[in-house]
Structures are given as C-alpha cells and as structure tokens.
Amino acid sequence: MSVISYLFIVFLICTLIIYYIMPGKFQWIVLLGASLVFYGYAGIKYLLLVVTEAVIVYLFSLRMQKSLDEQEILARDADRRTARKIKNTEKVKRKKYLVAALFIVITILVIFKALGFLIENIKRFVPIDRIQDIPDFKLVAPLGISFYTFMIISYLVDLYNGRISAQRNFLKYLTYVMYFPHVTQGPIARYEEVGHQMWEHHRFNSDVIMRGVWLIIWGAFKKMVIADRISAFTTEIFGDVFSYKGMIFWAVGIAYSIQIYCDFSGCMDIMRGASECFGIVLGENFRRPYFSQTLPEFWRRWHISLGAFFREYVFYPVSTSKLFLKLNVKIRDHIGNVVGKVFAASIPILCVWILTGLWHGAVWNYIAWGLYHGILICMSTLFEQPLDRLTHRLKIRTECASWQIFRMLRTFVLCVIGRLIFMGQGIGSSIWMIRSGFTDWGKVYDLVGDFTLAQGEWSVILISCIVLLAVSIAQEILERRETGEDIRGWLMRQNVWFRWLVMVVGISSIVICGVYGSGATKAFIYEQF
C-alpha cells in the first residue's frame, strides 16, 4: 500500500478512529492489526516470511532473557569476582543465541538482497564450467527487508548487552517489528525508543493529530510536488547517460540530490506524521543535511537512524574488538605512530561505509559510492588539524556566514559527485558522467526544449524548492536558538484560522501541483532498499 495513495488516507483514518475508540490497554492491538493489513497488502507470502523471522528471533530472545534473568539471580548475592565470572559465563551463553539469531536474519537478508550479485560476480571472476552452470538468481525482496532486519539486529544486540529486557508477549514484539509507519522505510527505531510508547494509553488530542497531519502534508509536498516532478528529468538522463555530455550532469546531480532528499525525507515525514497521530513519536531521520559544513556532519544529519545503527552496531564493536586492537598495535609498530593512528582509524570507517553501500543493494555502484564516502571521511579526519591550522594562518573568520556557506556548498558538491557514482548504470557510466561534467563544458542544453518537463513544471519545481529552502532555514534558525520549538510548535501558537489556512494551502498545493494519479509512479526510492 503506497503511503501516497487514496487507500492509505482511508486506511489511516479508519485505523485512527478504531485506535481512539479502543480502551487504552488494547490500543496496541489496533496497531498490530493495521500493520498486518498494511504489510499483507503487499503480499501474504512476504507477511509470512516476516512473521516467521519474528517468531525465530522471538524464541532466541526469550532464551537470551532467560540467561539475563539467571545472571541476575546468581549474581545477586555473589561476591564481585564470582559475579563477574557468572556474568562472563552467561554472556558466552547469550552470545551463542545471538550469533545463531543473527546468522538466520542476516542470511535471509543476503539471500534476498545479495545472492544474485554474488553468483553473478563469482561466475564473472571464476571461469570454471561447474560454476558457470549455476543459474542466475534473482529474488524479489520483501518490502522493507533491510529496515526491519536492522531493527531486529538492534533488538538482539541490545538484549545481548542487557540494555533492554525481552518482550515476552510475542504479539507485542511483532507490533514493534511490523509497526506500519516504520516497517517499510524506517526510521530504524530501537526498541527502547519506541517500545514503551506503543503499549502506553494514548488519549485523543486534536493538537497531537494536527501536528501529525501537518507533518504528513509537508512530507507529501516534498515527495509529490518536488521529488516526483524532478524525477521525469533525472530518469530521462540517468536512463541514457551516454547520450548526454557536459554541464548537464551537474544539473542532474543537483536535481537528483534534491529529489532523493525530498523523496526519502518526505516519506519519513509522512510516516512520522502518521505515527504522531497515534501518539507515538519516531526519531528524526533527517535534519536538513544539505546545510552540513563537512561530510561527517552530513552523515549525522542524513538517514540518521542508519548512521546511528552502523556507529552503534558496527563501528564501535569493530574498533573496540580484540582483533582490531591487536591489528592497531601492529600497524603502529610497522609504519609509525602518526600514520598508523590514521590508518588504524580508517579501517572501521571503511568497513562501515562499504557496508552502508552494500545495504542499499549488492551493486558495484553502491559499493563504490560507499567507498567514496568512506575515503572522503577518512581524509577529512586526516586533514582536519592541518586545515584548521591553515585557516588560522590565513586569518579566515570561520564564524562568518560566507565561510559557512562556502563550506556548505563544498560539502554539497562532494555529495553531488557521490550521487553520480550512486546513480550510474555501472561504474563506467558514473566515470563518464563525472569526467564529462568536468571537461565537456561546451555542450549546452535547453531545460525546457530538450527534456520532457514543461515550463510550468520547472516553475513549480523552482517555487517549491524556494519554499523548501525557506522552511528549512526557518527550522535551522529555530534549532540554533535552542528554544526547543519547531515550526509546527510555532504554528500551533498562531490563530486557529491561520493554522487551518496553512493546511488548506498545503493540501491544495499538493492536489494541484503534485504528481499522482494514473500513470504516476507511487514508489519511493528507498522502498527498493
């Protein structure tokens, strides 16, 4: 069920009505029912797969919880040394369950997302007849598999570390995994963040609903008016890159950067808004990433929940593992302390970034894109201090707006190059786009005459982007003031008619200027990941 369909509007309204009619202690059941319907709408077989995965993980989580309970009981009256021993013994026990559960969920993820890629590349690089006889393999991945798998992993690892207690009620656990506002495209919500909100009693509050609806409208505006309108232009060029050359690749890179941001953050806003209508606040996944002044900052503002996941469950475990610490010492011994330190710090960063690329799909372009960002982030770490010294020597006022805007533009340009790597149909086409963008400056295109978008559509894109920029700047200013207020909070303080007017203007803009209906694609870019 697309979240920008009429059906979703009806579905959401019906679910909300039932949810608020239901006594508080049964409200989560409404969420579970709605989530099953929402997911089942995409295909019953996928629903069965998710539920089966959830059952397996649930059983392992109970075993892990048992171990945690035993640990607590046994260590209660024990002395410190014995307690540590008990803790270690139980941790080993839990580790077995954790590894087994992780093996199952990651294997399922790999089968659906990467097996075809692995077979294809093994066949390409290993010229053995038997291997060549392996048939090509391509499975259609269940909706949001990358997202719910990561949620399950975070649940298991947090449980292993004793940060959370296992949910003993299977249906409640299933509600967390399948909660429809986050199951298809995230945010990758950790159990400790959302679990308790789901079981709480939420009373009907029109202000809460209004805040949620505003977020839904804003998300739909970004998705339907900006992203989907730009899509006709980017699809035209990315579909046939070798027919174009020159500056147009910068234009399409910028356009795609806006498109993917509006598409993904638009979806997040719709989902978060829908969730807020139920009184459940999901974490922010985007904080105006194109205002970032460095790439590491960009990644703290873009797809925040995925970044946090990799930081928490890949970067820290890898960089603090015994194996890595030993390697670190060896590298420093061999190549010196300074370079060795940088080199050692780069390994977990590159691991995280290759995995981030792979998470989008087993495609060389995604891996190259991950590597590109990994290398840039390593370089920014490496050159951070020398650059700071240089700006100091050149007496550049780092706090002035022009310097900050320059840094934002520099980061944006680096992102645009990354988008061209990401969107190429093979590494060759990415190289072509970047090289041609830098060299063939002579070729000029007419955005209205040479492409499918009409002048009126370009005008809509331009005006909408100005609105997006204005709202983003306003939100950024509010956040920098640290008053704890956001734009919706400001709106809530305004006159009731003004609030409604904003809503009417928002809905009318989407209805009149949005891309939807017959022939329009309803898919979100991140749905495929």
Place this chain on the structure above:
Amino acid sequence: MIKCVKGTVSILSVLLMLFYILSRAGQLAIPEDFDSDVWASYYAEEDNTINTVLIGSSAMYRYWLPTRAYEEQGFTSALLATAGQDIRLIPYTMEEAVKSQDVDLFVVEIRSAITRGNVEEVGSDKLNYRLEVFATGMKPSMTKFRMIQNLYDADESKKIELMFPILMFHDNLLQYDKEEILDRMDEKTDEYKMTRQKSTFKVKKRPELKASSERYLTDEILGYVDDIEKKADELGVDVLLISTPFVANEKQGAMQLELDAYLDDQGYTYIDFNSGEDVIGLDYSTDFFDGRHTNVAGAKKFTSYMAKYIKENYNLKAELDGEAEKNWTDACEAWSLEEEEMMAKWRKSVEGK
C-alpha cells in the same frame, strides 16, 4: 463544549473551503474538449431560463439548432449531448439538469438504446471513456457520485478521481498558459448554444426498415428507457423520446422497429423519424454528412419541424430578463452569420456534385 463546537465549525469551514477550491480548480483543469465543456456551458446559462433540455448522443447536437428554435418558436433550449452518450447516463443528466433550470420538457434522443444493443461492438472501454468525458465537467454532487458508483467500471481510485476532476487532470494546469486559464475562469455560455454542425454532405438513401425474427434489445436495455420515464415522472417534467433520422443498416433497422414497438406498447410519448413517412422533408442525397448525422442543411429542416412540434404540443415560451434575452439575441446573431457561411459552403459543394 464550546471548544468542541468551535473545533467542529472550523473543521467544516476548512473542508468547505477546500472543497470549493478543488472544485473550481477542477473546472479549470479539465481537458479542452467540446464534450467535456458541455456542462460548463450549461451551468453558465442564467438560472431558470431554459425551457427544453435535449439529451443524447451526437444524434442530438448534430440535428438541433437552439437559436433557430428560439427565433422561430420563441422557446429556449440547451443541449446536454455528447458523442456516443450511453443511455444509462440519461436519468442522472436529467437530475443534474433541473438543479439550475426550471425545465419544462426533456427531449431525449433514444438511438443510444440501439447503440447499447450493440454494446459488444462498442466495447466497455469506450463506454467508460465516454462516461469519463461526460462526467468530468459535472459539478461534484450526489447525482454525480451515484452515476460514477453505478456506471463507471473502474477501481475506487479512478472513481474518486472522476468525482473530483482536479485529481485526474491537475497536470493540465501546468500545461495551459495564462490566457487559457483566464479564459476558462470566465464562465460564459457557448457562442452557438452548443450546436455542432458540418457543411459537407454524402449522398445517402432513406432506408426501409425491416423487422427481424431475432430479438436484439434485451429487457435490460429496454429497462434503461423505462428508467428515463421514471426519472421524468419523479422530477415532474414532461419527456419526449425521439429517434432522429439516420441511415440504419439491416440490424439497426430491425432494432429500431423493435424499440418502436416496445415504446408504443408502453404508451410513452415518442416520435421515430425513421419509420413511416418522412414528415421533415429531408433530402437524403444532400442533407447528411455521414450515415448517422445530418449536416447544417438537414439540421435546419429538422429543427424547424421539431421546434414547431414542441411549440404546438407543449406550448413553451421563453421568459427572459434583459441580460438573458440579450445573450440569446447575441447567440442568434452569431449563429446566423456562421450558418450563412456554412450554408454557402454546403450549396457550393452540392452544386458541384
């Protein structure tokens, strides 16, 4: 309590405002097409100034000249006719028509019953398309809602879009230029009162209709005719069923006679211009531009005859205030110039035959 009332009032106001904006925008967004504009022209007529509404397919708007009827017999008429109009739409059209006009008489062209008898040949996709074209211009109302729900063979999303044309045609607003949009915002009546004429001709021969032993018109199809009569009774408006003259093939001829027999049997007020003697005086060798429609010369003869018939049998008289009267006088003048030009072309081609 006060907060609750305030909340309800503000929500209703917002919904009304939204409904109004989107309905208006929908009227601006619908495709520029004569059939889609039928309703816009009808709604633009001053309220309660139309005596007769003529409903049907192109077999109505090709035959009828509203300005001629007004000039010759002094009553006003409006055409709610679109190409290939499905007979099932007629009761809904009647219901919508009386919302803004105090209609004295409905003249319903019934050839669409015969088209319905050939529905496999027409194809349900085409019927669906024709319904879309007809319905887009209609204002959102319960009548339109029921029409779409009952007759539109599509999924719910498409039905919602047809109910609110802005959802279906919003992209047009980005394609139209400023002048086109301003022109559409200016609600005005049609210059020629919705008639559509041609000045070419094709030599045809009046067919002789022969009955067949086979029964083509099912009870379901004949039931649609009954629905028209029932709706007219319900609305308290007279209805006159007609079959305009055309060059029917053997099967169509048989169906026409079958229809005649049924309508005669039911006692409905009905004129078939295909069977019996030619009371209009049409010249089949020059007055048709194809086998199914008259040209401008044929339309003149048909309108004169029908208008006289209506005047004699229903005693209609236009009651117009200054502005509405001027509107009709202007239309008569405009059409008269156009007709003169078309007739000249027609005469020239007939003479050169």
